[in-house]
Amino acid sequence: MADLLTKTLKKYQGLVDERLKSYLPPPGKYARQVHKAMVYSLLGGGKRIRPVLCLMACKAVGGRPVTALPAACALEYIHTYSLIHDDLPALDNDDYRRGQVSCHKKFGEATAILAGDALLTEAFSLLSRKTILSGLAVQPRLQVIQEIARAAGIQGMVAGQEADLTAENKNVSLGVLRYIHEHKTGALITASLVSGGLIGGGRRGEIEALRTFGRKIGLAFQIKDDLLNVEGQAQIMGKKTGTDAKRAKATYPTLLGLDQSKMLGQELLFEANRALRIFGQKALPLIQMGTYIFSRET
Amino acid sequence: MADLLTKTLKKYQGLVDERLKSYLPPPGKYARQVHKAMVYSLLGGGKRIRPVLCLMACKAVGGRPVTALPAACALEYIHTYSLIHDDLPALDNDDYRRGQVSCHKKFGEATAILAGDALLTEAFSLLSRKTILSGLAVQPRLQVIQEIARAAGIQGMVAGQEADLTAENKNVSLGVLRYIHEHKTGALITASLVSGGLIGGGRRGEIEALRTFGRKIGLAFQIKDDLLNVEGQAQIMGKKTGTDAKRAKATYPTLLGLDQSKMLGQELLFEANRALRIFGQKALPLIQMGTYIFSRET
Numbered sequence: 001m002a003d004l005l006t007k008t009l010k011k012y013q014g015l016v017d018e019r020l021k022s023y024l025p026p027p028g029k030y031a032r033q034v035h036k037a038m039v040y041s042l043l044g045g046g047k048r049i050r051p052v053l054c055l056m057a058c059k060a061v062g063g064r065p066v067t068a069l070p071a072a073c074a075l076e077y078i079h080t081y082s083l084i085h086d087d088l089p090a091l092d093n094d095d096y097r098r099g100q101v102s103c104h105k106k107f108g109e110a111t112a113i114l115a116g117d118a119l120l121t122e123a124f125s126l127l128s129r130k131t132i133l134s135g136l137a138v139q140p141r142l143q144v145i146q147e148i149a150r151a152a153g154i155q156g157m158v159a160g161q162e163a164d165l166t167a168e169n170k171n172v173s174l175g176v177l178r179y180i181h182e183h184k185t186g187a188l189i190t191a192s193l194v195s196g197g198l199i200g201g202g203r204r205g206e207i208e209a210l211r212t213f214g215r216k217i218g219l220a221f222q223i224k225d226d227l228l229n230v231e232g233q234a235q236i237m238g239k240k241t242g243t244d245a246k247r248a249k250a251t252y253p254t255l256l257g258l259d260q261s262k263m264l265g266q267e268l269l270f271e272a273n274r275a276l277r278i279f280g281q282k283a284l285p286l287i288q289m290g291t292y293i294f295s296r297e298t
Numbered sequence: 299m300a301d302l303l304t305k306t307l308k309k310y311q312g313l314v315d316e317r318l319k320s321y322l323p324p325p326g327k328y329a330r331q332v333h334k335a336m337v338y339s340l341l342g343g344g345k346r347i348r349p350v351l352c353l354m355a356c357k358a359v360g361g362r363p364v365t366a367l368p369a370a371c372a373l374e375y376i377h378t379y380s381l382i383h384d385d386l387p388a389l390d391n392d393d394y395r396r397g398q399v400s401c402h403k404k405f406g407e408a409t410a411i412l413a414g415d416a417l418l419t420e421a422f423s424l425l426s427r428k429t430i431l432s433g434l435a436v437q438p439r440l441q442v443i444q445e446i447a448r449a450a451g452i453q454g455m456v457a458g459q460e461a462d463l464t465a466e467n468k469n470v471s472l473g474v475l476r477y478i479h480e481h482k483t484g485a486l487i488t489a490s491l492v493s494g495g496l497i498g499g500g501r502r503g504e505i506e507a508l509r510t511f512g513r514k515i516g517l518a519f520q521i522k523d524d525l526l527n528v529e530g531q532a533q534i535m536g537k538k539t540g541t542d543a544k545r546a547k548a549t550y551p552t553l554l555g556l557d558q559s560k561m562l563g564q565e566l567l568f569e570a571n572r573a574l575r576i577f578g579q580k581a582l583p584l585i586q587m588g589t590y591i592f593s594r595e596t
Contacts, residue, residue: 025448028457030464030477035452085415090407109388110463113411117383118456120415124422125447128440138436142426145443149423150323154333158416159326165408166328179328 005288009052012065016051016072017043023073023126037107037115038122041080045098049221049293050075050189054196056285057210060276063200067136071144071195074123078152079188081119084112086161094243124149136199144195151191160184172250178219185225186218193286209278216272217290223265224294226251230258232297269294303586307350310363314349314370315341321371321424335405335413336420339378343396347519347591348373348487352494354583355508358574361498365434369442369493372421376450377486379417382410384459392541422447434497442493449489458482470548476517483523484516491584507576514570515588521563522592524549528556530595567592 020042027035051072058068087094087102088109095105104112127145150156160183167176193214197207229244230253244251252261272290276283318340325333349370356366385392385400386407393403402410425443448454458481465474491512495505527542528551542549550559570588574581 025451025453028453028461028477028481030474031452031457031460031481033464034456034460038452081415085411088411090411111460113383113386113388114456114460117379117414117418118452120418121447121451121456124443125451128443128447130441130444138440141440142436143428145422145426146428149419149426153323153419153423154329154336154416155323155326158332158412158419159329162329162332162409162412163326166331176328179326183326183329 057196058200061200061202151187156187181222189218190214212275355494356498359498359500375421449485454485479520487516488512510573
């Protein structure tokens with residue numbers, strides 16, 4: 001079973017990696033650095049969890065995964081933009097990301113800010129491009145744009161990022177921490193699943209099942225991130241560990257302890273899988289992916 | 299004639315100002331500062347040139363301007379995001395904007411970066427919202443998203459911004475300067491006109507006329523901006539003047555001289571108006587707006 005996941009994962013990651021660059025418009029005549037920075041951050045590693053979930057969700061509802069590739073890549077553009085901006089000195093001030101120096105360290109702050117802006121914009125350009133997703137009815141395409149935009153904006157990722165910054169060096173409650181995680185990470189992971197389902201032509205019940213799965217798995221993903229920051233190994237992770245503790249950042253391990261955090265993650269995983277019963281056997285890749293997300297070492 | 303423009307301008311600016319805030323989603327429970335910063339920058343003055351052009355274009359093709367209001371506001375979100383990010387220390391490092399301290403001076407860099415990100419994202423969220431533009435066929439809505447995203451991204455505004463930063467303290471050719479202006483300002487102005495035309499149900503020839511008008515008027519707008527930076531008065535402008543010269547920034551006046559720059563602007567205005575002949579009398583508001591753009595004092 002683990003081998004089956006590895007195979008599917010590799011295949012999907014390969015499909016996404018192939019297109020991440022080719023979907024980008026070419027650099028402008030007098031503007032090449034931002035394009036270089038975008039490609040640097042896009043192709044500098046990354047597990048492609050959001051794109052893979054998008055493709056898997058498309059398949060789970062009976063669609064052809066390849067039709068969801070543009071949306072999958074758009075999701076990775078948005079995720080990558082968020083990493084570039086989060087790493088900036090004014091925000092998390094991280095020098096390393098995905099095993100290489102972070103975008104602003106390599107290209108300077110101005111270029112990094114613009115590269116993030118451009119990735120976010122190109123996500124929506126890709127989602128609305130005429131030649132893309134052309135087999136898909138127009139109405140679900142608008143729904144996909146709406147899902148993704150809402151997950152990334154002031155009701156989603158940006159809100160999570162702000163709450164996270166505000167929480168630094170403060171005693172925060174579990175409620176606040178949950179808010180941070182659900183918005184900062186969970187929203188876009190959920191949007192990945194829902195948009196895959198919409199592109200695959202999923203019925204309303206299926207879409208809602210994917211949404212529930214996304215919410216649970218998104219929180220489990222972030223708890224795992226917190227755990228890795230405590231227990232993970234920097235050389236495997238490609239970024240520093242122990243940084244949360246140094247920043248006195250609230251995390252699940254600091255609030256609940258290691259053991260209870262792991263138990264909560266397992267519980268969420270269980271609930272996530274339960275939401276997929278509607279798909280029967282077709283849920284298998286998503287269930288495996290959930291397990292992978294909570295057992296990963298990077 | 300000038301009075302007619304003043305009246306239309308005030309009416310359209312009023313319609314836009316009313317909705318700029320109300321179209322935004324409410325702030326998150328634990329994330330209020332970014333929302334505040336967005337509203338601060340959105341409502342802190344501004345001539346609403348892009349939204350007004352969008353509404354006028356909609357009317358010129360026979361549509362009801364009110365149907366273009368969401369797109370008009372989305373364009374202002376994108377314009378405002380670009381100002382917030384451009385003002386950051388890593389980019390232009392401007393302390394004043396639209397007569398008030400710039401966003402990062404008021405709220406800090408982290409919040410300003412996130413406010414820009416959120417405005418950009420909410421533009422696309424607004425354009426794809428179910429309850430918005432619902433009278434419009436879905437296909438033109440996708441086209442509008444595509445036009446605006448392309449104008450804002452790596453083939454448009456971001457490319458212009460990069461080329462502008464690269465050009466600082468360098469001797470640049472007129473070709474490069476034109477590239478900067480056409481991308482940094484012209485692209486979004488053109489997209490404003492084209493999207494208004496698409497929402498109003500314009501025919502292909504009408505859309506292309508609006509596109510030509512946008513390109514000419516966009517460049518004229520930027521030449522005027524350069525001229526105001528030399529000749530304008532800081533207290534009227536709400537921001538410092540003479541900053542281009544201090545930064546040894548290439549501008550039309552430095553490359554062509556004041557007189558020739560003015561002549562070029564007039565020439566562009568003439569060509570812009572010629573493109574509108576297809577609209578007959580209906581072109582009047584746009585022609586007046588073009589004249590206003592080139593005679594404004596702020």
